[in-house]
Amino acid sequence: MKRAASALDYRELARRRLPPFLFEYIDGGSYAEVTLRRNIADLEDVALRQRVLTDVSALDLTTELFGRRLKLPVALAPVGLAGMNARRGEVQAARAAEAAGIPFCLSTVSACPIDEVAKGTNTPFWFQLYMIRDRGFMRELMAQAKAAGCSTLVFTVDMPVPGSRYRDYHSGLAGAPGIGGAIRRTWQGAMHPRWAWDVGICGRPHQLGNVAPVLGKNTGLEDFFAWMRNNFDPTVTWRDLDFIRENWDGPLIIKGILDVEDAKAAAALGADGIVVSNHGGRQLDGVPSSTRALPPIVDAVGGKLTVLADGGVRSGLDVVRMLALGAQGVLLGRAWVYALAGGGQAGVSHMLALVEAEIRVAMALTGRTKISDIDPTCLVKLDG
Numbered sequence: 001m002k003r004a005a006s007a008l009d010y011r012e013l014a015r016r017r018l019p020p021f022l023f024e025y026i027d028g029g030s031y032a033e034v035t036l037r038r039n040i041a042d043l044e045d046v047a048l049r050q051r052v053l054t055d056v057s058a059l060d061l062t063t064e065l066f067g068r069r070l071k072l073p074v075a076l077a078p079v080g081l082a083g084m085n086a087r088r089g090e091v092q093a094a095r096a097a098e099a100a101g102i103p104f105c106l107s108t109v110s111a112c113p114i115d116e117v118a119k120g121t122n123t124p125f126w127f128q129l130y131m132i133r134d135r136g137f138m139r140e141l142m143a144q145a146k147a148a149g150c151s152t153l154v155f156t157v158d159m160p161v162p163g164s165r166y167r168d169y170h171s172g173l174a175g176a177p178g179i180g181g182a183i184r185r186t187w188q189g190a191m192h193p194r195w196a197w198d199v200g201i202c203g204r205p206h207q208l209g210n211v212a213p214v215l216g217k218n219t220g221l222e223d224f225f226a227w228m229r230n231n232f233d234p235t236v237t238w239r240d241l242d243f244i245r246e247n248w249d250g251p252l253i254i255k256g257i258l259d260v261e262d263a264k265a266a267a268a269l270g271a272d273g274i275v276v277s278n279h280g281g282r283q284l285d286g287v288p289s290s291t292r293a294l295p296p297i298v299d300a301v302g303g304k305l306t307v308l309a310d311g312g313v314r315s316g317l318d319v320v321r322m323l324a325l326g327a328q329g330v331l332l333g334r335a336w337v338y339a340l341a342g343g344g345q346a347g348v349s350h351m352l353a354l355v356e357a358e359i360r361v362a363m364a365l366t367g368r369t370k371i372s373d374i375d376p377t378c379l380v381k382l383d384g
Contacts, residue, residue, distance in 0.1 A: 004342065007335050007351045007358075008314045013342030014085070017195055019188035021173040022084055026337050028167030029281035035289065036281030039312030042289040046321040049380040051367030059363050061356065063371045065306060065329050066152050066251040066272060071101030072356055073371050074319055076348075077310055077331035078128035078154060078255075083111025085341040087203040091120035093340050096348035098123045100356075105154050105331075108141065109224070113209025118148035128154040128255070131236040135243065137214055142247045144210075153248045154275070155241075158256025160234040162225075163283040174225050185221070241269050253308070258287060263297045266305065273306035280311060280333055291325065295376075298326030316358025323371065324378040 004010045015023050029036030063073045076097050083089035090104075090112040097104035098121050105126035106117055117125060127145040132138050145153065168174040172184040189196045200206075208215070208224055214231075215223055244252065254266045255275035266274050276294045278287050290311030298307050309322045310331035322330045332355070339351035363369065366378045 004339075004347075004350065004354070006315065007339065007354050010335070010338035010342040010347060010351055013347075014338040017192060018085060018341050019185065019192050019195060021168075021171040021185050021188055022081070022195075023341075024167040024171040025081060025165075025173055026079075026085070026334055026341070028165055029285065030163035030165050030283055031285035033281060033285065035278055035285050035287050038289040039278070039281055039291070040314070041312075042291040043312040043318050043321055045382075046291060046325065047380045047382050048317075048321065048324070048362065048366055049378055050365055054367035056364040056367065056369055058369060059360055060370045061359055061363075063329065065103070065308075066253075068103070068151065070103070070329075072352070072359065073323060073328070074330050074332055074352075074355065075103040075105060075126070075308075076336045077333040078105040078107035078110075078126075078156070079333055079337050080107045080109040081111065081208075082107065082337050082340065084199060084203075084206070085337055086344045087198050088112055088116070088120075089199075089203075089340050089344075091117055092345035093336055093348050094121045094125055096336075096345045096352065097125075099349060100352045102352070103152070105152075106150075108210055109208050109228070110210060111203075111206070111208060113212070114141075114144045114148045114150070116209065118150075124149045124151035126150060126152040126154055126253075128156055129244075130156055130159060131233045131240060133231050133233045134214070138243075139247050141210060142244075146248070146250075150250075152251040152253060153244070154253045154255050155244055156255045156279075157236070158258070158277070158279050158283050159232060160236055161232065162228055163279070163285070165282060173221060181221070238265055238269060241271070245270070253306075256283075257297065258290070258293045260296050260300045263301045263307075267301045271305055273308060274301070275331060276307060276309040276327070277311055277331075291322075294322070294325045294327060302326060316355040316360075317362050319355060319359055320362040320366070320374060320378070323374040324376060326376070 090110045094104040094117050103126050107128050108130050127150040189200050251272040253273040254271045257263050257274045276290050290309050294309050306328050308329045309327040319330045339347040
């Protein structure tokens, strides 16, 4: 496997190795992708305060989140269809996270089902859940997650309806129904023989494991997107958290918070944590970046629950920036899926090692020796 010099280099490896319909699904955002670009640009604009002549010979990167001591202040975020980017991909990523001493969060719409990931790992992982019209199906998913030993539920609330992701239509993932779309995707796969062998032939079954029972024989990607449009629940309100709490007694994280008032509501209703997130720029385009939304949310609720963040994070330096803005932990999304596509489990492990090394350098050069020392005093405001 070609070794990337930085976590971002895995994006280029993924672009080369994946059929376009899968790469564009990972890489793209919604509409004109304004928020996607903001996530990256605003985080890059966060300036760190360099300090010198401080003893940084002993750095402690550990932190505690939801009762677990982590080796790094990061987790692998839930990403739909991730297991299509390498053979049984979510299991490989979960093993890499386990080896790195950080949480892995499995998406509702993963290729590998809950029990397969549980059998392939020895450490409890997180499970992400959408609000689905069929409450009985949701109840069953939560029961499966609990039986598999999942430690934390991540309830995603910013997707009552799917955003319009135009790259998916251009690539053939969502825009060409029936046999035409299948032929187009098959041709793209054939043009990428490494992926075709690793995933297309050896990575079966090609279905979304957690929702396979409700899809039945309709296992094509068009069937999945149709099911998603028809079954994600646009009627969901804060009152529905009662249903979640009735069926989940472990830590509960609300993902998709971008507004102070919503953060306050999550805290008032007893959530254990929130993720400040705009779904990676894949839902409502034109909203603020997570970087801009994070500080006022931390000011409003930081002492009442655990605040995590994602969006635009491509390096350990970005992790430190998010922590300095007030996050207590950072979720990596695209970064781990690029690495998975570029090198499987070894790629994800290598990417996490790069992120760790970058965090260490950033801590040393800002004069911080513990994760808890990273705070807004690590930042400097640039003129203009």
